[in-house]
Amino acid sequence: MPVQPKEEPSPNTACQLPRTKRRFRFREYTVTPDTAPEAEPRVYAMQCGVCSKSGPTSTDAEKAHGWVAAHLHSQPGHLTYSEHVTLPYRAIPGRWL
Numbered sequence: 001m002p003v004q005p006k007e008e009p010s011p012n013t014a015c016q017l018p019r020t021k022r023r024f025r026f027r028e029y030t031v032t033p034d035t036a037p038e039a040e041p042r043v044y045a046m047q048c049g050v051c052s053k054s055g056p057t058s059t060d061a062e063k064a065h066g067w068v069a070a071h072l073h074s075q076p077g078h079l080t081y082s083e084h085v086t087l088p089y090r091a092i093p094g095r096w097l
């Protein structure tokens, strides 16, 4: 007796949801530094250019810079540093296009 292969369900029969129309609109935005009182704070950190070690992050730039003096004390040959500053920004919605 010949064996009939089982019919597998069509992928289209599993999904019978109605299609919904979607409409998208574009909008202009201006990205600017966020100076609002509720904005995220500025964060500072210093990094050694020789060994890549970083000091602690701080919202106080002077505290972040203080790590350089401590690092120089333990590593007198490490004379180059980078400052990493994180600034909050805000996207302000503009007109619809």
Ligand SMILES: [Zn+2]
Pocket: 048, 049, 050, 051, 052, 053, 071, 075, 078
């Ligand atoms: Zn170093």
